[in-house]
Amino acid sequence: xxxxxxxxxxxxxxxxxxxxxSFPLHPKECELVSDTIAPNPKLIYNILxxxxxxxxxxxxxxxxxxxxxxxxxxQEELEKDExxxxxxxTLLLETSVSExxxxxxxxxxxxxxxxxxxxxxxxNHLV
Amino acid sequence: MEYMIRFTQVHETFRLAxxxxxxxxxxxDLEVLSYSPSSPFCFVKLSSGDAAIxxxxxxxxxxxxxxxxxxxxxxxxxHDNVRAISQHLWPLYKESSFKFTVDSFQGSRSTxxxxxxxxxxxxxxxxxxxxxxxxxxxxxxSEEWQFDAAALGVHAPQSVxxxxxxGGSDRxxxxxxxLKKRKYICTTSMDAExxxxxxxxxxxxxxxxxxxxxxxxxSFPVACAHFGALAFGSDIDGRSIRGxxxxxxxxxxxxxxxxxxxGDSFVADLTxxxxxxxxxxxxxxxxxxxxxxxGLKVLGSRDPTKGKEPVFRDGKAHHMEEAYIPPKKPYGxxxxxxxxxxxxxxxxxDNGRLSFWMPTAxxxxxxxxxxxxxxxxxxxxxxxxxxxxxxxxxTYKRIPDSEVVATTSREQRVKENGVNANDLNPFxxxxxxxxxxxxx
Numbered sequence: 001x002x003x004x005x006x007x008x009x010x011x012x013x014x015x016x017x018x019x020x021x022s023f024p025l026h027p028k029e030c031e032l033v034s035d036t037i038a039p040n041p042k043l044i045y046n047i048l049x050x051x052x053x054x055x056x057x058x059x060x061x062x063x064x065x066x067x068x069x070x071x072x073x074x075q076e077e078l079e080k081d082e083x084x085x086x087x088x089x090t091l092l093l094e095t096s097v098s099e100x101x102x103x104x105x106x107x108x109x110x111x112x113x114x115x116x117x118x119x120x121x122x123x124n125h126l127v
Numbered sequence: 128m129e130y131m132i133r134f135t136q137v138h139e140t141f142r143l144a145x146x147x148x149x150x151x152x153x154x155x156d157l158e159v160l161s162y163s164p165s166s167p168f169c170f171v172k173l174s175s176g177d178a179a180i181x182x183x184x185x186x187x188x189x190x191x192x193x194x195x196x197x198x199x200x201x202x203x204x205x206h207d208n209v210r211a212i213s214q215h216l217w218p219l220y221k222e223s224s225f226k227f228t229v230d231s232f233q234g235s236r237s238t239x240x241x242x243x244x245x246x247x248x249x250x251x252x253x254x255x256x257x258x259x260x261x262x263x264x265x266x267x268x269s270e271e272w273q274f275d276a277a278a279l280g281v282h283a284p285q286s287v288x289x290x291x292x293x294g295g296s297d298r299x300x301x302x303x304x305x306l307k308k309r310k311y312i313c314t315t316s317m318d319a320e321x322x323x324x325x326x327x328x329x330x331x332x333x334x335x336x337x338x339x340x341x342x343x344x345x346s347f348p349v350a351c352a353h354f355g356a357l358a359f360g361s362d363i364d365g366r367s368i369r370g371x372x373x374x375x376x377x378x379x380x381x382x383x384x385x386x387x388x389x390g391d392s393f394v395a396d397l398t399x400x401x402x403x404x405x406x407x408x409x410x411x412x413x414x415x416x417x418x419x420x421x422g423l424k425v426l427g428s429r430d431p432t433k434g435k436e437p438v439f440r441d442g443k444a445h446h447m448e449e450a451y452i453p454p455k456k457p458y459g460x461x462x463x464x465x466x467x468x469x470x471x472x473x474x475x476x477d478n479g480r481l482s483f484w485m486p487t488a489x490x491x492x493x494x495x496x497x498x499x500x501x502x503x504x505x506x507x508x509x510x511x512x513x514x515x516x517x518x519x520x521x522t523y524k525r526i527p528d529s530e531v532v533a534t535t536s537r538e539q540r541v542k543e544n545g546v547n548a549n550d551l552n553p554f555x556x557x558x559x560x561x562x563x564x565x566x567x
Contacts, residue, residue, distance in 0.1 A: 005359065005391040012401040023403060038387045042334035043357060050336070050407040050476075096391075110447070111401075117368055120361075120395040121453045123446030124434030127399060127427045 011104035030100030180294035193290025234272030352388035
């Protein structure tokens with residue numbers, strides 16, 4: 001599961017949605033893999049306003065990536081800064097979680113990721 | 128300037144919806160001058176030949192677009208009309224290599240007859256060489272015959288047109304995505320042609336994010352990825368995503384070399400979605416389970432009193448075990464449609480589109496009504512008819528919040544807590560009772 005997708009996901013439990021602790025989900029014992037994907041600046045520009053930057057900063061630091069700037073770069077800044085562009089491309093689109101857990105910071109529920117596919121189905125008592 | 132779109136004579140109700148969507152996508156001003164469901168020739172007004180080429184280049188239901196050089200009900204009329212309206216164009220192609228083709232809809236012409244028709248246009252005065260392959264200019268004589276003309280003893284077409292070929296469509300990719308040649312499919316995989324049309328109608332394009340909440344084997348994400356979108360999908364049934372060994376959803380993206388456009392796939396239930404409520408998708412496309420071939424289920428137990436506490440076995444939480452399968456209960460199809468609309472209103476960006484397929488009985492008494500949402504405006508309804516039932520492709524546009532008319536809140540459907548799949552799903556009930564008074 002790509003880090004971009006991780007940025008779109010929160011805890012599936014309805015009671016957790018209102019709590020800020022449920023987002024982002026925290027990776028636990030995660031194995032990361034890296035794919036090669038053709039650079040696509042247009043996609044990055046489109047994605048950027050939809051990414052929750054603070055959550056991305058948290059995820060990047062939890063996974064041991066070099067720290068991101070505290071505020072999201074604007075499209076103009078990215079057009080000038082090739083390094084930042086390729087760093088974001090690698091982080092959002094090329095890096096994915098292949099095995100491990102994603103933990104909700106609010107209820108503590110652990111979602112398993114197996115072969116890159118995360119399972120968000122809930123047991124009956126959490127529905 | 129007038130142009131002629133040559134459509135295919137299949138999925139008629141989808142044709143204009145697709146072309147209009149492509150006009151929106153390309154930012155082209157399109158005015159339809161004449162269109163009939165029973166004819167493959169559609170006349171439109173566009174600003175330029177370049178716009179015409181862009182309009183049909185990724186269409187699935189159009190074959191080609193032509194610059195109109197003349198129309199008539201007989202060949203004499205046509206010749207006069209060509210002299211009247213396109214004489215100024217003739218000198219432009221005087222020296223070009225060229226060829227003529229004859230396209231007879233619902234009729235046929237022998238090669239001798241074709242030759243005679245073509246020679247009728249000698250007055251255009253082309254002096255360039257005739258090349259059957261790789262000609263610089265291609266002219267097409269299009270005829271429309273009455274249905275079953277030969278049996279009725281009709282010897283002349285109803286209308287004839289002359290056009291200069293401008294550009295072709297993307298129709299040949301249907302063969303590439305043919306389900307018979309696809310690595311991984313399941314019982315409910317969507318036909319390649321219809322999946323590609325759906326992607327066009329939903330405006331899939333490079334740089335956009337698309338999502339299918341009932342992904343199955345990934346027919347829609349593959350189609351959206353073909354047009355350059357980054358495609359995401361989820362399904363409540365993890366088996367359909369994982370597949371067996373190397374034949375899985377991702378294998379289809381590998382087969383078509385679309386892995387750069389593969390977003391992600393995950394296992395989730397739309398009624399308990401893990402996606403955060405934010406406007407992040409440009410398009411949502413899906414074919415929700417109708418409860419006939421695929422059961423329509425959501426998370427939860429049939430018995431509302433059961434399972435309120437986690438189960439522990441030998442001191443271990445049962446639901447944390449690897450082999451644990453969460454219980455699921457049947458759900459109403461109409462309730463699911465409402466959930467899809469609510470989800471789309473929350474997650475689509477402004478002017479983003481939602482397309483979904485829904486079945487309905489052909490009998491008017493048993494028809495299922497198209498659901499509505501104040502934030503979503505219906506842009507098109509296309510129908511694929513079968514014998515006793517049809518399925519419709521319904522497309523909505525997420526209108527900006529400023530345009531949403533504040534109406535009294537939508538009539539809330541009573542959350543059915545039925546246990547029986549038939550009680551929850553009128554279409555399923557009708558289907559299995561042969562659409563005999565199931566609703567009365």
